[in-house]
Amino acid sequence: MRYDLIIRNGIIVDGSGSPPFRGDVGIVGDVIRSVKDLSGIDAESVINAKDLVIAPGFIDIHNHSDISIFEVPTADNYILQGVTTIVIGNCGSSPAPLTDVNKAEYVSMIKKVHDVNVTWTSFSEYLESLERLKPSINIAPLVGHGTVRSAVLGYEDIKPSDKDLGAMKELIKEAMEAGAFGMSTGLIYVPSMFGDTREIIELSKIVAKFGGLYATHMRNEGIGLVDSVIEALTIGLSSGAGVEISHLKASGRPSWGKVNIALDLISEYASRGYDVSADAYPYEASSTSLTAVLPKELKRGSSEEIMKKLLDPAVLKDLKKRLSSVAIEERFIPWLDIMIAYSLKHKEFEGLRITQIAERLGLDPVEVVVRLLLDDELSTQMIIFGMREEDVDKVISHPLVAIGSDESVKKYGIGKPHPRGYGTFPRIISKYVREKKLISLPEAIRKMTSLPSRKLGLWDRGLIRPGFKADLVVFNYNTVNDTATYENPHSYPKGIIWVVLNGKIVAEDGTVLKDSRYGRVLRKTILLR
Numbered sequence: 175m176r177y178d179l180i181i182r183n184g185i186i187v188d189g190s191g192s193p194p195f196r197g198d199v200g201i202v203g204d205v206i207r208s209v210k211d212l213s214g215i216d217a218e219s220v221i222n223a224k225d226l227v228i229a230p231g232f233i234d235i236h237n238h239s240d241i242s243i244f245e246v247p248t249a250d251n252y253i254l255q256g257v258t259t260i261v262i263g264n265c266g267s268s269p270a271p272l273t274d275v276n277k278a279e280y281v282s283m284i285k286k287v288h289d290v291n292v293t294w295t296s297f298s299e300y301l302e303s304l305e306r307l308k309p310s311i312n313i314a315p316l317v318g319h320g321t322v323r324s325a326v327l328g329y330e331d332i333k334p335s336d337k338d339l340g341a342m343k344e345l346i347k348e349a350m351e352a353g354a355f356g357m358s359t360g361l362i363y364v365p366s367m368f369g370d371t372r373e374i375i376e377l378s379k380i381v382a383k384f385g386g387l388y389a390t391h392m393r394n395e396g397i398g399l400v401d402s403v404i405e406a407l408t409i410g411l412s413s414g415a416g417v418e419i420s421h422l423k424a425s426g427r428p429s430w431g432k433v434n435i436a437l438d439l440i441s442e443y444a445s446r447g448y449d450v451s452a453d454a455y456p457y458e459a460s461s462t463s464l465t466a467v468l469p470k471e472l473k474r475g476s477s478e479e480i481m482k483k484l485l486d487p488a489v490l491k492d493l494k495k496r497l498s499s500v501a502i503e504e505r506f507i508p509w510l511d512i513m514i515a516y517s518l519k520h521k522e523f524e525g526l527r528i529t530q531i532a533e534r535l536g537l538d539p540v541e542v543v544v545r546l547l548l549d550d551e552l553s554t555q556m557i558i559f560g561m562r563e564e565d566v567d568k569v570i571s572h573p574l575v576a577i578g579s580d581e582s583v584k585k586y587g588i589g590k591p592h593p594r595g596y597g598t599f600p601r602i603i604s605k606y607v608r609e610k611k612l613i614s615l616p617e618a619i620r621k622m623t624s625l626p627s628r629k630l631g632l633w634d635r636g637l638i639r640p641g642f643k644a645d646l647v648v649f650n651y652n653t654v655n656d657t658a659t660y661e662n663p664h665s666y667p668k669g670i671i672w673v674v675l676n677g678k679i680v681a682e683d684g685t686v687l688k689d690s691r692y693g694r695v696l697r698k699t700i701l702l703r
Contacts, residue, residue: 175200175202175207175208175215176215176216176217176218177200177201177202177207177208177212177215177216177217177218178201178202178203178217178218178219178677179200179201179217179218179219179220179221179644179674179677179679180198180199180200180201180212180215180217180219180220180221181198181199181201181220181221181223181228181646181648181672181674182198182212182213182220182221182222182223182224183196183198183222183223183224183225184196184197184198184199184223184224184226184227184228184648185223185225185226185227185228185651186199186209186227186228186229186638187227187228187229187615187616187619188209188229188230188637188638188639189229189230189619189620189623189624189636189637189638190616190620190624190637191616191617191619191620191624192616193616194227194615194616197209197210197211198210198211198212198213199228199638199644199646200212200215200217201644201674201677202677203677204643204644204676204677204678205641205642205643205644205677206638206639206640206641206642206643206644207640208640209638209639209640219679221648221672221679223648223671223672225650226648226649226650226651226671227615227648227649227650227651228638228646228647228648229256229619229623229638229646229647229648229649230619230623230624230635230636230637230638230642230645230646230647231256231257231258231259231623231635231645231646231647231673231674231675232255232256232257232258232259232577232599232622232623232647233257233258233259233260233261233576233622233623233626233627233630233632233635233636234252234257234259234260234261234577234578234579234598234599234626235261235418235453235576235577235578235626235629235630236261236264236389236420236421236453236455236578236579236580237252237260237261237262237264237578237579237580237581237582238262238264238265238267238580238581238582239252239260239262239313239582239583240262240263240267240268240269240582241269241284241288241290242288242582242583242584242585243262243304243307243309243311243313243583244288244290244303244307245288245289245290245583245585246583246584246585247307247308247309247310247691248309248310248686248690248691249309249310249311249583249693250583250586250666250686251583251584251586251595251596251666252311252579252583253310253311253673253675253680253681253686253690254666254667254670254673254681254684254685254686255596255597255598255599255600255667255670256599256600256647256649256670256673257311257579257599258311258312258645258646258647258673258674258675259311259312259313259314259632259635259645259696260311260312260313260314261314261315261316261355261578261626261630262313262314262315262316263315263316263317263318263354263358264316264318264358264360264389264391264420264580265318265320265358265359265360265363265366265391265420266318266319266320266321266358266359266360266361266363266366266391267318267320267321267358267360267363267366268297268300268315268316268317268318268321268349268358269284269292269294269300269321270294270295270296270297270299270300270317270321270349271295271296271297271317271321271322271325271345271348271349272292272294272295272296272321272325273295273325273326275324275325275326275327275328276321276324276325276328276329277292277295279324279328279329279476279477280292280321280324282477283477283552283553286518286550286551286552286553287516287518287553296348296352297315297317297345297348297349297352297354298348298349298351298352298353300315301315301352301353301695301697304695305694305695308691308692308693309691309693310675310680310686310690310691310692310693311675311693312635312645312675312676312693312694312695312696313693313694313695313696314355314630314632314696314698315353315354315355315695316354316355316356316357316358316389317345317346317349317350317354317356317357317358318357318358318359318360318366319357319358319359319360319366319369319374319377320359320360320363320364320365320366322342322345322346322349322357322377323342323365323366323368323369324365325342325345326338326341326342326345327365327368328365328476329364329365329474329475329476330365330368330474330475331365331368331470331474332368333370334373339373339376339377342377343376343377343380346377346380346381347380350380350381350383350384350386350698350700351384351700352697353695353696353697353698354386354698355386355387355630355631355696355698356381356386356387356388356389356415356416356418356698357377357378357381357386357388357389357415358388358389358390358391358420359374359388359389359390359391360391361390361391361392361393361402362391362393362394362466363391363463363466364473364474367393367470367473371405371408371409374388374409375408375409375412375413376413378409378410378412378413378414378415379413379414379415381413381415382413382414382415384698384700385631385698385700386415386416386698387415387416387417387418387449387629387630388406388409388410388413388415388416388417388418389418389420390406390409390417390418390419390420391420391421392405392406392419392420393405395421395423395424395425395429396424396425396426396428396429396506397426397428397429397432397506399424399429399432399433399435399436400432400435400436400439403419403435403436403439403440404439406419407439407443407448407450410448410449410450411443411448416449416450416451416629417448417449417450417451418451418452418453418629419436419440419450419451419452419453420452420453420578420580421453421454421455421460421578421580422436422437422452422453422454422569422575423454423460423561423565423566423569424436424561424562424565425460425507425558425560425561426506426507426560427506427560427562428506430561430562430564430565431565433565433568433569434568437568437569437572437574437575440452440572440574441572441574444574449629450574451574451575451576451625451629452569452572452574452575452576453575453576453577453578453626454566454569454570454575454576454577454578455577455578455579455580455594455598456566456570456577456594456598456601456602456605456606457561457566457592457593457594457598457601458559458560458561458562458563458566459557459558459559459560459561459592459660460557460558460560460561460580460592461515461555461556461557461558461580461581461591461592461594462555462556462558463552463553463554463555463556464514464543464546464547464552464554464555464556465480465547465552465554466556467497467512467543467556468480468493468547469493469496472484472489477551477552480552481547481548481551481552484544484547484548485548490540490541490544493540493544494538494540494541497539497540497543507558507559507560509527509528509529509532509539510527510528510529511527511558511559511560512527512528512556512557512558512559513525513526513527513528513556513557513559513590513660514526514527514528514531514546514554514555514556514557514590515555515556515557515589515590515591515592516553516554516555516588516589516590516591517546517549517550517554517555517589518549518550518551518553518554519549519550520546520549520550523546524589524590525590525660525661528542528543555589555591557590557592557660567606567610567612570602570606570612570613571606571612571613573617575621576621576622576625576626576629577598577599577602577621577622577626578598578626579594579595579598579599580592580594581594581595581598582595584596584664586664587664588664590660590661590663591663591664592660592663593656593658593659593660593663593665594658595658595663596656596657596658596663596664596665596666596667597656597657597658597665597667598656599622599667600649600654600655600656600667600668600669600670601655601656601667602618602621602622603615603618603649603651603654604654604655604656604669605656606618608651608652615651623636623637624636624637630698631698631699632696643676643677644674644676644677645674645675645676646672646673646674647670647672647673647674648670648671648672648673648674649669649670649671650669650671651669652669653668653669654667654668654669654670655667655668655669666684668684670684671683675690675692675693676692676693676694677692678690678692680692
């Protein structure tokens with residue numbers, strides 16, 4: 175057999191969690207054909223991986239590049255981490271389905287931040303737009319509960335009628351038939367937050383019929399963390415859908431330590447045979463929209479309606495009384511621990527804490543928040559320093575926790591985004607394997623490859639095996655390292671030497687190649703139950 179590509183003399187960590195072994199990987203087309211000694215056998219191209227690690231391409235199970243991938247289709251900040259597949263549509267937000275009820279508001283929100291034309295309405299049309307794009311990374315989509323809800327009920331706190339629920343089920347069904355891998359919720363975000371447990375169970379039953387998963391940004395990652403885990407488990411057990419708890423954490427000092435109970439619950443139900451797991455990123459700070467600090471009642475309605483409320487002096491007076499600290503999901507985060515990551519109109523505030531901005535402007539912290547939200551038309555992003563290292567270590571080390579960045583494809587140099595968008599996957603190896611020795615290298619690779627691929631049902635990716643797709647990363651174990659920081663987040667990692675996507679070399683020595691657009695839109699195989 176003549177191979178198109180052979181990666182020779184490497185230390186193979188195959189993604190299964192098994193010990194490393196030395197060998198060669200032979201590729202024909204987009205498929206791994208041999209994993210053995212291929213000495214003396216020719217190939218069109220050869221990579222000499224002597225003393226380097228060969229692993230499956232990393233799978234980011236929690237990603238938000240739904241729209242930004244259209245602006246940077248080469249996905250540099252992920253390819254250069256060794257990521258070959260991203261899972262989008264998380265936290266209840268997907269770019270489809272769109273209807274006359276939600277399209278204008280969705281397009282308005284997108285246009286504030288992204289220069290992207292929304293040409294689709296249905297979920298299948300959105301996936302077709304991604305396929306025409308030909309990105310440099312594989313994309314696995316989820317459908318967002320918030321988008322589905324807004325397509326039927328708009329952005330109001332409304333309980334759906336049976337007819338409304340039926341319409342939402344039809345939209346979920348269309349998305350699953352188009353190839354979605356499941357449904358996500360963002361239960362702190364409008365309008366997903368307005369859905370009660372029963373509503374989500376009923377919609378998840380449709381997902382379960384297609385063998386899909388239920389991925390959830392839970393209602394509470396603070397004091398109510400345990401109650402939220404119980405709700406997620408209830409939804410999974412009642413609907414039959416597998417449960418993926420997104421970015422598991424205990425945020426805010428009063429909740430520290432609660433990850434132990436959360437992990438025990440996940441382990442207990444997994445031991446009974448239920449498909450329950452989680453994902454996390456290796457940082458003590460989170461990131462989200464600044465609108466998350468607002469009380470629930472102010473977030474009802476369209477962006478225009480929310481901004482109208484914020485212009486009311488009585489509302490500002492009430493907010494000053496209520497927000498002595500940020501009570502997002504009962505996290506109780508002091509203003510000192512919130513940093514502005516992105517501001518459309520105030521670039522001078524990016525990288526500064528709310529307290530620093532307040533001091534500079536001579537304003538109350540709440541006045542700063544309201545001013546930013548109004549000036550940026552609600553598009554402001556923040557970073558929240560709310561976790562403790564001990565909890566993060568515990569979560570990252572747990573065998574049922576995969577790795578997800580919770581970030582998006584970035585325009586290099588724009589804003590002060592969370593460094594996880596540039597460093598998540600190399601950081602797992604450098605910090606948790608090499609430095610802290612909390613997990614072994616085979617276990618770390620498993621968490622970034624076969625664990626998420628199994629969860630998704632990507633049965634031909636995530637392992638180095640004959641017959642599997644040739645998504646591979648070759649790195650130097652001794653030098654691989656994340657370089658992105660909160661102060662300088664736009665910094666690519668070191669030590670990732672080659673990245674192979676669907677059998678083609680797409681990155682070499684820290685550079686994405688010009689000829690790299692070999693990514694695919696992955697669609698779930700339909701298995702009706």
